[in-house]
Amino acid sequence: MSENNRDKMPYLLYLARQRLLLENIDGHIVDIGGAETTGDRYRWKLDGKEAQGETLNEVDALLEEVEKHLSFLFVDGQFTSLPDVSEDYGDRLDNAPSRQIALPELSDNDENIVR
Numbered sequence: 001m002s003e004n005n006r007d008k009m010p011y012l013l014y015l016a017r018q019r020l021l022l023e024n025i026d027g028h029i030v031d032i033g034g035a036e037t038t039g040d041r042y043r044w045k046l047d048g049k050e051a052q053g054e055t056l057n058e059v060d061a062l063l064e065e066v067e068k069h070l071s072f073l074f075v076d077g078q079f080t081s082l083p084d085v086s087e088d089y090g091d092r093l094d095n096a097p098s099r100q101i102a103l104p105e106l107s108d109n110d111e112n113i114v115r
Contacts, residue, residue: 008102009072013063016089016096020044020066022075029089030082032075035062048081049074063099072103 014021020033035044038054042062045052051069055061089096 007105009075009105010100010102011075012098013067013070013101014093014096014098015059015063016093020046021085021089021093022070022078023093024079027086028079028084029086029093030078031085032078032082033066035066048078059097060099063097067099067101070101070103072105075103 010025012023014023014029015035018034018036019031020035021029022032023029031047033044033046035042037057040057041054042057042059043052043054044062044066046066046069049069053065053069055065
């Protein structure tokens with residue numbers, strides 16, 4: 001089955017206080033990694049996954065690059081195992097840079113993992 005025919009789960013990916021955060025449709029927020037500015041670049045790293053990189057010092061480019069390294073199974077695991085940090089960030093996220101993303105519930109690669 002192609003990813004185009006799969007259900008997609010919406011999330012909001014944020015950068016706030018040098019942390020990468022994800023919010024699910026229930027309003028729960030988890031901290032999935034960090035990003036820091038070094039010169040004219042962002043360096044980022046996801047926690048719990050060997051994914052890291054750097055982009056130009058543009059938040060949109062950073063969030064777009066991080067999105068490429070997210071899968072539904074990884075994100076679902078983070079919401080299952082990490083605490084909800086909604087209260088820690090409160091309405092600070094109202095003005096935080098964000099990107100709306102949608103992840104297919106299972107990709108063709110993920111099907112081999114769960115079988």
